[in-house]
Amino acid sequence: MKPTHIEHIGIAVNSLEESIPYYENILGLKCYATEEVKDQKVKTAFFMVGQTKIELLEPTGPEGPIGKFIEKKGTGIHHIAFAMEDVATALHQAKEKGVRLIDQKPRKGAEGLNIGFLHPKSTGGVLTEFCGM
């Protein structure tokens, strides 16, 4: 397994509306898409930096994963996503090497990509996502 690049970095924010101006006005990036993922209770906003995205994550309720994260740890970097050519195989290989998985199999994430998460207990505290086809 070898990631081709950092696909995106997920950042938990209290409000997209309040956070987007920093990325647009200070960093000069352009928000090219927003999307609500209802079953994750989250609204997302995307920016492109080279071939890597910044994904802002605003909770739509306190009981979703981002709402819980902010309550426990505050806003800030939530996860890092590595681009993998084959997410199912990468998850399988990580598991064989003793990594605890959150997702045993890929599921559909934002932008229709296959995604799967590794448990931060197995990754030095970094919530890690594999992302790809």
Ligand code: ZN
């Ligand atoms: Zn992600």
